[in-house]
Amino acid sequence: MRKLLNTLFVTTEDAYLSLDGENVVVSRSHQELGRFPLHALEGIITFGYAGASPALMGGCAERGVALTFCTPRGKFLARSVGMENGNVLLRRKQYRIADNPEESCLIARNMIYGKLYNARWSIERTKRDHSMRVDEKRLELASGKICALFPIVVGETSLDSLRGEEGSAAQAYFDVFDEMILQNKENFFFHERSRRPPLDRVNALLSFSYSLLGNDCASALESVGLDAYVGFMHRDRPGRISLGLDLMEELRPCLADRFVLTLINNRVIRPEDFIPTGSGAVLLTDTGRKKFLQSWQERKRDPITHPYLKEKIPWGLVPYIQALLLARFLRGDLDAYPPFLWK
Numbered sequence: 001m002r003k004l005l006n007t008l009f010v011t012t013e014d015a016y017l018s019l020d021g022e023n024v025v026v027s028r029s030h031q032e033l034g035r036f037p038l039h040a041l042e043g044i045i046t047f048g049y050a051g052a053s054p055a056l057m058g059g060c061a062e063r064g065v066a067l068t069f070c071t072p073r074g075k076f077l078a079r080s081v082g083m084e085n086g087n088v089l090l091r092r093k094q095y096r097i098a099d100n101p102e103e104s105c106l107i108a109r110n111m112i113y114g115k116l117y118n119a120r121w122s123i124e125r126t127k128r129d130h131s132m133r134v135d136e137k138r139l140e141l142a143s144g145k146i147c148a149l150f151p152i153v154v155g156e157t158s159l160d161s162l163r164g165e166e167g168s169a170a171q172a173y174f175d176v177f178d179e180m181i182l183q184n185k186e187n188f189f190f191h192e193r194s195r196r197p198p199l200d201r202v203n204a205l206l207s208f209s210y211s212l213l214g215n216d217c218a219s220a221l222e223s224v225g226l227d228a229y230v231g232f233m234h235r236d237r238p239g240r241i242s243l244g245l246d247l248m249e250e251l252r253p254c255l256a257d258r259f260v261l262t263l264i265n266n267r268v269i270r271p272e273d274f275i276p277t278g279s280g281a282v283l284l285t286d287t288g289r290k291k292f293l294q295s296w297q298e299r300k301r302d303p304i305t306h307p308y309l310k311e312k313i314p315w316g317l318v319p320y321i322q323a324l325l326l327a328r329f330l331r332g333d334l335d336a337y338p339p340f341l342w343k
Contacts, residue, residue: 007324008036009317010046013072017044017052019059041065045223045320047072068223073297074316076219087225093330094243098230101159107246107329107337108233109156112166114250114339116153119173120146121342122253126180134179145172159233166249173253177202180261187271188264197281201274204282205263205292209256210248212296213319217251218244220319224327247322254342255315259299268295308338 010017010026015033018025023035024044038059043066046052052067057080060067066087067080081087097103120143127139146169156162170193178190181202190202198204218228218241231242233249263269273288284292300316313321322340329337 006040006042008041008044009320010044010048011314011317013048014050015046015048016050017046017056019053019056024056038063038065043068043224045070047074066225070219070223074216074219074300074319076222079223079225081225090225090327090330091227094226094230097330098232098236102157104232105157105159105162107326108159109153109162110337110339111233111246111249112162113150113153114341115166115252116146116149116169118250118253118340118342119169119257122180122258123173123176130182133182135176138176139179142172142176145169162233177257182265183267184264184271197277197279198283199280200282201269201271202260202264204274204284205260205269206257208284208289208292209260209296210252212293213251213256214241214244214248216316217241217247217319217323220323221247221326223320224323226323226327226330247319247326250322250339251318254340255299255318259296262299263292263295305343307341307343 008024012026012028012033015026015028018027019038020035022038024038024041025035026033028050044060045068047070049071051069057067059065060080064081069077069079071077097107123139123143123146126134127136127143149165149169153162153165156165174190174193181188181190188201190200193206194200194203195207198207221228221243226243228241228244230236231244231246234240234242234245236242269288269291273285273291274282275285276282300314302315303312304315304318305312306318306321308325309321318340325334326337328334
């Protein structure tokens with residue numbers, strides 16, 4: 001359990017939530033784990049299946065506290081709100097900004113700045129920790145190219161230009177991604193990004209991690225009342241979680257990419273965990289997917305100090321905190337959206 005930004009996060013999978021007077025009571029097997037004043041909360045997000053009492057749901061509805069239910073893996077299930085709720089105002093603000101390319105760019109550029117910052121820091125960490133095993137000059141050159149784009153992205157006012165700058169940074173980053181693979185290079189190598197379908201083992205891992213991270217980001221956005229399908233940088237397309245993809249950008253290098261590198265460099269995933277198809281695609285086997293998902297859930301439980309809140313949280317809550325910060329910015333509580341800057 002953790003209270004952040006006036007939101008209670010309940011991460012104990014078998015915890016049951018109930019109402020006792022003016023307090024939210026979190027219990028497991030009839031043992032109280034904690035209690036929190038309901039009037040001091042703006043929202044409750046619970047990751048489990050045990051659920052909440054009807055009395056608590058009614059109390060939350062009366063007091064305007066949003067009660068969100070997610071699976072232990074983070075998939076959004078439902079959100080309980082009262083008749084008078086600010087979600088309609090929040091979403092109308094989201095839609096108005098999404099319809100205005102210039103306003104959209106002001107948010108999107110912060111997200112892309114976060115992506116560039118985290119990509120560069122990933123390169124710098126590899127250069128620092130494994131200087132004897134990598135081509136330092138190549139890594140330094142790529143890091144410099146990305147760093148040179150920082151002031152350009154920060155001052156950008158055009159979405160089209162921002163996409164071009166993001167593409168240039170991505171090219172520099174992926175040009176040296178193979179340098180960050182330190183083990184089993186004969187089986188795990190990276191030449192270029194291939195998506196549909198992934199044409200090698202590393203691309204298969206990247207695609208799977210992006211799919212999981214995208215779903216986590218979409219669930220986080222829905223949990224705070226935002227529409228995950230209406231984005232600022234990624235424009236509307238039927239069935240595409242455009243805002244989820246926006247939010248995912250800054251988290252790709254530090255959460256998804258570093259996770260894939262860890263799986264390879266620590267030999268968690270092995271060549272036999274993949275199978276080639278007749279179309280040329282390379283896919284994870286059932287055993288490979290199980291290994292991946294188990295490690296992904298473990299990674300989400302690892303602690304990280306949030307750079308903006310300065311508090312320790314599990315990695316798995318990072319998308320939810322960023323979604324809350326985005327919602328607060330749209331409501332006017334923050335002057336700008338603070339991207340997640342990995343440290």
